[in-house]
Amino acid sequence: MGDPLDFTASCPIPIQQYPRIQLAHGGGGKLMHQLVERMFLKAFGDQSEEMRHDSAVLNMPAGRMAFTTDSYVVRPLLFPGGDIGAMSVFGTVNDLAMSGARPLHLSAGFILEEGLPMETLWKIVCSMRAAADRCGVRIVTGDTKVVDKGKGDGMFINTSGIGVIEHSLNISPASVRVGDAILVNGDLGRHGMAIMSVREGLGFEGTLESDSAPVAAPVLELLAAGVEIHCLRDLTRGGLASALNEIAQAANLRLLLQEKLIPVRADVHAACEVLGLDPLLVACEGRFVAFVPPQDAPRALSILNRGQSGGSAVCIGEVRGEIPPLVALQTVLGPSRILDMPSGEQLPRIC
Amino acid sequence: MKYLDEYRDADAARQYAQEIARVTTQPWSIMEVCGGQTHSILKFGIDQLLPDCVNLIHGPGCPVCVTPLELIDQALEIAARPNVIFCSFGDMLRVPGSTADLLSIKAGGGDVRIVYSPLDAVRIAGENPVSEVVFFGVGFETTAPATAMAAYQASRKGLKNFSILVSHVLVPPAMEAILASPHCRVQGFLAAGHVCAVMGCAEYEPIVARHRVPIVVTGFEPLDILQGVLMCIAQLEQGRAEVENQYSRAVRPAGNQPAQDLIREVFTVVPRKWRGVGEIPQSGLGLSSAYAAFDAAKKFGLTDRVVLEPAECLSGLVLQGHIKPPECPAFGKRCTPEHPLGATMVSSEGACAAYYRYRVLTK
Numbered sequence: 067m068g069d070p071l072d073f074t075a076s077c078p079i080p081i082q083q084y085p086r087i088q089l090a091h092g093g094g095g096k097l098m099h100q101l102v103e104r105m106f107l108k109a110f111g112d113q114s115e116e117m118r119h120d121s122a123v124l125n126m127p128a129g130r131m132a133f134t135t136d137s138y139v140v141r142p143l144l145f146p147g148g149d150i151g152a153m154s155v156f157g158t159v160n161d162l163a164m165s166g167a168r169p170l171h172l173s174a175g176f177i178l179e180e181g182l183p184m185e186t187l188w189k190i191v192c193s194m195r196a197a198a199d200r201c202g203v204r205i206v207t208g209d210t211k212v213v214d215k216g217k218g219d220g221m222f223i224n225t226s227g228i229g230v231i232e233h234s235l236n237i238s239p240a241s242v243r244v245g246d247a248i249l250v251n252g253d254l255g256r257h258g259m260a261i262m263s264v265r266e267g268l269g270f271e272g273t274l275e276s277d278s279a280p281v282a283a284p285v286l287e288l289l290a291a292g293v294e295i296h297c298l299r300d301l302t303r304g305g306l307a308s309a310l311n312e313i314a315q316a317a318n319l320r321l322l323l324q325e326k327l328i329p330v331r332a333d334v335h336a337a338c339e340v341l342g343l344d345p346l347l348v349a350c351e352g353r354f355v356a357f358v359p360p361q362d363a364p365r366a367l368s369i370l371n372r373g374q375s376g377g378s379a380v381c382i383g384e385v386r387g388e389i390p391p392l393v394a395l396q397t398v399l400g401p402s403r404i405l406d407m408p409s410g411e412q413l414p415r416i417c
Numbered sequence: 418m419k420y421l422d423e424y425r426d427a428d429a430a431r432q433y434a435q436e437i438a439r440v441t442t443q444p445w446s447i448m449e450v451c452g453g454q455t456h457s458i459l460k461f462g463i464d465q466l467l468p469d470c471v472n473l474i475h476g477p478g479c480p481v482c483v484t485p486l487e488l489i490d491q492a493l494e495i496a497a498r499p500n501v502i503f504c505s506f507g508d509m510l511r512v513p514g515s516t517a518d519l520l521s522i523k524a525g526g527g528d529v530r531i532v533y534s535p536l537d538a539v540r541i542a543g544e545n546p547v548s549e550v551v552f553f554g555v556g557f558e559t560t561a562p563a564t565a566m567a568a569y570q571a572s573r574k575g576l577k578n579f580s581i582l583v584s585h586v587l588v589p590p591a592m593e594a595i596l597a598s599p600h601c602r603v604q605g606f607l608a609a610g611h612v613c614a615v616m617g618c619a620e621y622e623p624i625v626a627r628h629r630v631p632i633v634v635t636g637f638e639p640l641d642i643l644q645g646v647l648m649c650i651a652q653l654e655q656g657r658a659e660v661e662n663q664y665s666r667a668v669r670p671a672g673n674q675p676a677q678d679l680i681r682e683v684f685t686v687v688p689r690k691w692r693g694v695g696e697i698p699q700s701g702l703g704l705s706s707a708y709a710a711f712d713a714a715k716k717f718g719l720t721d722r723v724v725l726e727p728a729e730c731l732s733g734l735v736l737q738g739h740i741k742p743p744e745c746p747a748f749g750k751r752c753t754p755e756h757p758l759g760a761t762m763v764s765s766e767g768a769c770a771a772y773y774r775y776r777v778l779t780k
Contacts, residue, residue, distance in 0.1 A: 332418045339421065341533070342508075342765055399430045399639055401462025403775040409754035413507030414533055415765040416480050417453070417559040417611060 079188045080104040087182040092212030101210065109191045110174070110198075110205040122206035124171060127230050132167035134158060135226035143186060143220050146260045147275030150223055151190035153351055155197035155205075156280045157302070158227040163282035164298040164354065166237045166289055167229030169201060174208040174225050179218035187221065201280045203227070229282075233289045239316035241296040246385040247363035248321060249356045251284060251370045252277065252378045253329040254306055258348035259337045274333055279352030284370055288356070293366045297357040301350040304408055308347070309355055310393045311407040323383035323395045323405065342415030347408045357385065424638030425461070433643035434466040440647070440654055444470040446602045447649050448595070448738050450588060451609035452479030452766025453637050459775040461639045471646065474602060474738040475771075477591050477691065478609050480556040480584075481508050481764035482736060485690040486724045488584045489514040492553050495582065495717050496527045502545060504538035505553040506560075507531040511754075511763040515724050535560075535567035535581075542571065542579035551713045554583045558612045561585045561702055562676035565683035568708050580713035583703055586689055588612050589620050590700035596628045600739050605649040607635040607642065610664035617672025621660045629658045636664040683708050692760060693726060693733025732759035735768050742772040749777050 081104050090097040107118075138154040155172065162169040174194065178187065198205050205225075235241070256277040263274050281300065288295060297317075299309040306328070314321050330338075330345045338345045358366050363381050370379035386394070393405040449455060455475045458464050464473050477483055493514045496503035503519070510519040510531065523529040528548075532538050535552050542550035554564040564581060571579040588609060595601055608621060613634045621632045631652035635645030645663045652659060662668055680702070689701025704712050713719075726733075730752065731745040742748050742761070752758040754773060761767035 335418045335421070339418075397461045398425050399427050399461045399463065399466065401465035403460065403462055404777065406774050409763075410511070413510055413765070414531065415453075416506045416508045416556050 079185055080108055081184050081188075085184055087178045087180055087184065087187065087212055089180050089212050089214070092178065092210055098210065105188060105191055106208060106210070109195045110208070122171070124206065126228075130231040132162050132165040132229045132231055133226070134161040135224065136161060137222060137224045139219065139222050140261065141219050142264060143190060145264055145276055146273070147256075148278035148351070149190055149193050150221065151192075151194035152197040153278050154223040154225045155194050155201060155203070156278055156351065158225040159201045159203060159280050159282050160300045160352070160354070162227050162229035163280075163285045164237070164300055165229070165231060166233050166235060166285060166295060166298065167231045168286060169203045169227055169229040169282050171206045172198065172203050172225050172227045174205050174223060176208065176210045177218055177222040178210065178212045179220050180212055180215040182220050190221070197280070201282060235289075235295060237295050237298055239297050239313045242313065242317040242319055242357045242385055243296060243359070244319065244385050244387060245360055246296055246357040247360045247381050248310070248323065248383045248385070249358065249363060249366060249370065249379060249381050250301075250306070250329065250353060251281065251356070252353050253331045253334070254301065254350055254353060255330055255334045255338065255345035255348035257351040258305070259334050259345075262341070263337065274337065277350050277352040281352060281354050285354075287369050287372075288366055291365060291369055293362045293369070294359050295356055296359070299355050301353040301355065303349050305345070305347045305349055306355070307344070307393070307405050308407050310405070313355075313357070314391045314393050318388070318391045319385050320387045320390060321383060321393045322386040322402075323393065325395050326398050327380055327382045329378050329380055343412045346405060347412055360384070421638070424636075424640045426640065430463075430466060430639055430643055433640065433647055437471065437643070437647050437650060438468045441468050441471060441650055442654060444472065445604055445650055445653050446472040446474055447605045447607060447646060448474040448476045448603040449607040449635070449642070450476040450478040450592065451612070451637070452476075452482065452764065452768065452771075453611075454478075454607060454609070454635065454642055455768050456766060456771045457637050457639060457642055459771040463639055463642055466643070467646065471650065473646075475735070475741065475768040476606075476738060477595070477694065477736040478557065478588065479736070479761065479764050479766040479768070480560070480586065481512055482732065482760040482767050483586055483691040483694065484509070484512070484555055484584045484760070485692045486515060486726060487690065487722050488582065490722070490724055491714060491719045492582055493517055493519065493522055494719065495551050495713060496522045496529050497525065498717070500548055502528045502530060502541055502548045502550045503553070504530050504532045504541060504550060506533075506555060508765055509553055509555055511757075512760045513757055513763070535564045536570065539567050539570050539574070539576065539579060542576050543574065546578060548578060550579050552579070552581045554581045554585055557586055557588055557609070558615045558680070559609075561680050561684065562615060562673070565679040568683045568704065568711050569679065571711060572708065580711050580716045581704065582713040583684075584689075585684065585702035586691065587686070587700050587702065589624060590697050591691065592624055594694070594697045594700070595737055596624070596630065598737065603630070603738060605631040605653055606633070607645045607649065608632050610634055610636040610641070610668055613662075613664065613668045613672065615673050615676045617677075618660050618662055618668065618670050625658050625660055631658050632660050634660070634662045634664050634668050636667065691736070693730070693736055695733075727758050730759035732761040732769065735761055742769040743776075745769070749773060
């Protein structure tokens, strides 16, 4: 594959005669064939013969594999700091990384809404290719369906991924131990607030950009350096609070966080204060927590902060004890409280 | 973050707590009126910094919580109609009516939209001339000026497809009602700073004079609340009862005159039922006769109704400060944010929600 930047810059939209997606683009006939050939294969396929089959045939290394799937639904499709395409690649790569796997291959299923501008689709497909190149993965198989106008939010993407596990650790809540340090790889809540900043009805001016990014490389670096990772979890929907509550309950352990150590950027904090939202419950798309033995924490942090300006990977707390299984948070004033899982979507307050 | 971190400083908070302990010679019960203050208290653990003999009682200042069931049911009925775009603050969407909530109306196909400002609803009405756009006007004196501005602008633009389901309520009559109760334990108030930023401080003078109770206009950050508590206890210990302003960086004694003028232009004071509490005289705002054309209840021909609250829900006692949420037998058992019996469990300013979210250890 060539340089992804060259690829996108040198490739004008390949389907000129249809400015918008029509139902026929999913109908199995010539229009669909054209869409697959000129758009998806052009963007993804250096193995175009493979991709024309009903399934991709892959040579896999021996040993343990990780396999995951995720569906991506976001409005708007293009947002500050990312788009649904890059997010659908990074998200699935990150899910594989949370097992400590080296991501290898992805599938991409598209549900397109009739009327979607072809130019938007092309931008998103190019962004997926660039994202795949950045992560060192290949999109090897896919599917396209078109639904009636009004029945889809522009487009939905499902990606599945497989990766190879090259370590012998059991990275899961079951491996978490009392005394483990809890690390995060960067500031929290930026993706959710970037999306909210551009949504109709909740608009406020700002330059917040999503934190959408792949995290497989730093996880593989931790493993290569011999950091004994006990558990990893990416901080997507429900943010830090959901991820840590899930781990606390699965591990049957009590976690204690220090509020003053949790990194939240001032602009994210301000936006949350205005809307009455808790940044610890807001989604991220390039952030994860790592549970490591306390003696490994300094080394892990120096690896995670390599190449990052500001050193925003930090230790935010520790695994404190056996029961009750919950997440406690020592507030900036000193007393402790619960950090609960959100009940549903956070809704802006009245006043 | 500037203008925020200064008011969350741990050393200053400790110093305030020490000073409160130093001046307190006997037990005192102080009510913070606003649910936003309640959430700050529980979120930061402010009550844990205070001496045991200082009891913070949580007040009725949660607009979502006090919106009567009848009005929620009316909102649900309007929102479920075809050709209606129903606009609401996000906080109202999970509040249970008799049989449903706005989120389930939305799931059933109703066009329910979250707006951050009532003026967004006016804009939506302009953009959708063939739809009926209804704004659910909920809140205290804090949001009333924005609702009034929406009615004013809609009137100026001659919008015929815009109306408001009005449920605005007023703080001082609720404080009077609490003080008039034979079960009242409140010895001093922390008044809601943002309400006073609009209305000023003068309307609390008659309450202070009539009931000999200190009222300290207080902000929402930890140091605001600690300073408000200190000022209130100092008054109690010295036998004074005055209106004092802790939140002087936001509240001018006369309040915001243009906002008050707008409220007077658009609204008229009416009796209002408070959910779980009952009717409080002169405690609500309704549209004045000049703006009656924007009254959604009239426009949609909704009739007055009386709906019974679930008997198991004690949110009325919570809102009046008679009990704290964990004293309700249903709290955390039959009543949770996922299956609420009352609005105090789902509102971001509800006292039950605050205790459940920050305090419950037995879930």
